[in-house]
Amino acid sequence: MSTIEKALAKQKAAAHSAKSDDNLTVDSGLISKTEIPDVQQEKRSIFIDNDKLTERGFLHSGGDSHHQQEEFRHIKRKLLNNAFGPAAKTLLQSNLIMVSSANPNEGKTFVSINLALSVALEQDKTVLLIDADVLRPSLHRELEFENDTGLLDYLCGDTEDVARIIYPTNLPNLKIMPAGSAHHLTNELLASERMAKLANELSQRYPDRVVIFDSPPLLGVTETPVLASLVGQAVVVAEESKTKIEDIKRATIQLDEDLAIGFVLNKTIKTSKDVYGYYGYGYGRKR
Template identity: 35%
Template sequence: MSTTMEDAIRRGFGNGVDRVGAERPNAIESSTLRQRSRRVATAPADLTQARRFHSANVDVRAMERMCVLPAVSDTAALRAFKILRTRVLRRLDMHKWSSIAVSGMSVGEGKTLTAINLALALSQDVNTFVFLVDLDLQRPQVANYLGMSFEKGLSDYLLGKAELDDIVYKLQSERLGVIPNARAFQHSSEFLNSPRMGEFLGSLEREMPRRIVIFDMPPLLASDDVLAFAPQFDSLLLVVSEGKSGRAMLKGAKEVLSEMNLLGVVLNRSKERNESAYY
């Protein structure tokens, strides 16, 4: 393991990584989410506002093909994400954070699957309402992983053709709101810093003051989107596929990571089938 990765890990989950064995198939600084003084919810989430959201129409078979939990029967992967959930909740509470950007080093690391499964795991906690937002504006994939059909998504909101209630879809015990996207944006970083995006983030906070927001972001080195959006999220969860991210790639990410709060590193497709994360 390179020194760069060791440094990244020390800034993440202590001196270790969380290993996830489920494999992904080949396939304006605002005050909204930056309020560090707000603690992660410690009382049951109030779902009154969430009742207005649409129910998600998903395809369980598609979820199973894509290794989305709990559609798959991989108990080791289930336990791994429960452990990851516990560690994430602990660190969010410790630092008074409420938002997570999930990204990988490059295409194919498994960041979208990790974002979805982490959101599902977090939503099982009765104290938590979770928003899962597809912010990979150039290559949105969240809806595909869920086999999800929908009328309007984030792109409609950003273009002024929809409001928040139109684009949030409830999933799993009504504690998870998925905000999908179907349209790819060529100038994605400009949309990420647009006034409309600021309105969107503000709406999430007003609608659900006690919430965790997970942003599925593009790969770290594929564009400037993560760096451009960094003022809007509290922490970054980095997904690394074992044997895929070389020393040069990790070195290239060091400068980018230095400008963010690294929540942790998830080692995907680990050859170690022990589901427990380690320090």
């Protein structure tokens, strides 16, 4: 048999062996069939439909025509300055930002998405948007993608590789981590040591990346303040004419005093004197 014939025979045998691997199981001590798609999963991409974003009021470009663009630039700039400027030295994991609200349905997911889209326009920064509201995940509904393997799967140990739960998108600087599969210990997982290690890894491995956690509300979910202790900044969203001042006080009093806290007033009413009336923003260390 010639050298070429031997090479072809060897290639054919290897192909046959690979096909047989489809029937291997974990019990045999070999690679299981269910593990094969996980390798491919890292390469799957989430498609962000710009037209649908526009229809639903989200931001998707760097144009100056929409007043919301400028509002979110203003908020983003403060967050970036604290994440990478002089204040970063005084904040724990300053590039990790939690977006929450006192109560549900005040617009925190809307703000989380728009902030992520705005940061993604930066030339020298990337952004990872995480659906950490694991009790009521909504990023996949708002952006219309499948809630695939994600945060909860990693926290409960179903996957060990963080890269496998971070999905690229068609927007070059934006990546997404879905909430993942529902679990009966959802709250406990969010407050686990494994979550703390994940936060630290995300902050240290990508020092030029902003990580935005769309988090559960602060009132009624005891694990949210625990999550807040892992980040350097928090954005608290309040809905104008709906959110009570007392609720905001009760919510923020649970946060660490060293945390940098910003406030976004959502759904504000525009006036003739205020071109950018959709959002208001305040920022300062907790007192």
